[in-house]
Amino acid sequence: MSQVISAPAATARAASTRRDIGIKRRYAAERRFRTYGLAAITFGLLFLFLLISSVVSKGYTAFEQTMITIPVEFTESVIDKNNERATNPQKLMTANYPVVARNALAKVLGVDPSDRAAMKAVGGMLSDSVRTQLRDVVVNNPSVIGTTQPVSMLAHGDIDSAYKGQIDLSVPEKNRKVSDKQVGWMNQLAESGALAGHFNTGIFVNGASSRPEAAGVGVAFIGSLYMMLIVLVLSLPIGVAASIYLEEFAPKNRFTDLIEVNINNLAAVPSIVYGLLGLAVFINFAGLPRSAALVGGLVLTLMTLPTIIIATRAALKAVPPSIRAAALGLGASKMQTVFHHVLPLAMPGILTGTIIGLAHALGETAPLLLIGMVAFVADFPASPLAPSTALPVQIYMWANEAERAFVERTSGAIIILLIFLVLMNLGAILLRRRFERRW
Incomplete structure (x- = not known):
């Protein structure tokens, strides 16, 4: 004998069913909302990570600077040929210090000073800021004239990039700023310990410069x-x-x-x-x-x-x-x-x-x-x-x-x-x- 369900009971059961369906939909909507929120946070963190990693991967090398440490002869014939520094201190400010640095590096590399092309390539190994660096050394202590002193000088920006592996040296020589001869000298100096990377304090204390290796904030x-x-x-x-x-x-x-x-x-x-x-x-x-x-x-x-x-x-x-x-x-x-x-x-x-x-x-x-x-x-x-x-x-x-x-x-x-x-x-x-x- 089949059981007969009264009308009020059927109505209550239908209402209960609708209530359960509504609760399930509400819970499903809450789960979707949480999923959307987690997805938004995940995407935000992902793009933030990509941004920071991109900046750090390109910029962490800026806190290291390639230096060339060699004995520099402060030749009196180049700095003050006529011994005028006692009466004309300005003479020490206008001396040709890049020649002093270039001659010192050429001597270490064993380059013939009469070879103009080679000497020009040697000069391209050093930053133009050596003018200011050596000038300050001489002006602060004129007694170094005529002596030989070990000096750490900034390498040229291209040499710095090549030493850090930022220049592809496998491409033909004409397609890059660093010549094969300079690459050989760079390896020679690195093997002897004269060329090495140092913490770049200049990026914190230097001002604006057209030379990237000497530029700072x-x-x-x-x-x-x-x-x-x-x-x-x-x-x-x-x-x-x-x-x-x-x-x-x-x-x-x-x-x-x-x-x-x-x-x-x-x-x-x-x-x-x-x-x-x-x-x-x-x-x-x-x-x-x-x-x-x-x-x-x-x-x-x-x-x-x-x-x-x-x-x-x-x-x-x-x-x-x-x-x-x-x-x-x-x-x-x-x-x-x-x-x-x-x-x-x-x-x-x-x-x-x-x-x-x-x-x-x-x-x-x-x-x-x-x-x-x-x-x-x-x-x-x-x-x-x-x-x-x-x-x-x-x-x-x-x-x-x-x-x-x-x-x-x-x-x-x-x-x-x-x-x-x-x-x-x-x-x-x-x-x-x-x-x-x-x-």
Whole structure:
């Protein structure tokens, strides 16, 4: 006898079935969402890894520089033939030091000085910066004239690239910048220990140079440091003061609403627009010098202010209203409540936003190009008003160079810039974790 199911029971079973189907669909949708999220994170990390590995693989060799260490005879007949250095010290500044270096290397290699073609090839083994290096040795200690001293000199950029394996030496000689004769000399010097790779301190302390082996980011770093100090000194107090007024004291009306909307819009304005503004106001109108760290700092201050104001207002809003109510209830004034209670509790968020804004400003290039900081600057700026450049601009200029050796310099400078950015962001995270309070 078949069992008869009542209508209410059938309805309940159908409802239960629909509920189970709905739950399964919801769980399936949640699993798909998690899968999409994991896929997005995986792709992001993959591309980040490819980017960093590409930069590191091309730039890590920039922190090693090929040097040639040989005994150099500071020949008096070349440096000061007529013994004029006592009455004319300028003579030591204008001596033909490349000839001194070339003759020393030719002697080590056993090259006949009368063979002009061979001597020219020998001179091509050394960087043109030996002129400055040997000149400084003689000027600082004139007593070395007439003696032989061991000196470590920079190898030419092409020799450096060949020694690092960046030049394919299997191609015909006419298709590469390093001749077979120079390759043989390079191997000879390497076997004797006269030619070897050393840690490249020059990339950190040297300025711009047309010779890749002598180029460094030292001048650009000082320029960036000047600009970051200007941005910090101007943007932090102005941004915090504006945020406190808008959040704690300003009346809520259409005018303040308009200001808030404009601040949010300014945070999204392309950075090149700030460069145009700096060119029009600070250079053309105010008459400040082009390519100066002061102008760059002012432009980056304008660009950073919206970010700091937004971050500071968010930090002030995060302070519980009970803090304000308790302070006011105990008799504190509005000013005392803000500066003695609210602002200290919001300081972690303010510092975090400031550091993130500075990190953003440190990596900017477009506004600095428009105010002339793309100039070739080889000397360290003595003040913010002196001509200077910045790290991202230096990277931009090296990226446009045609020589192969500048490729590793570009990637090496990117690594240095990334390290500074990582350290600044790490500092922001540590400050937040150190001072953050949970409510």
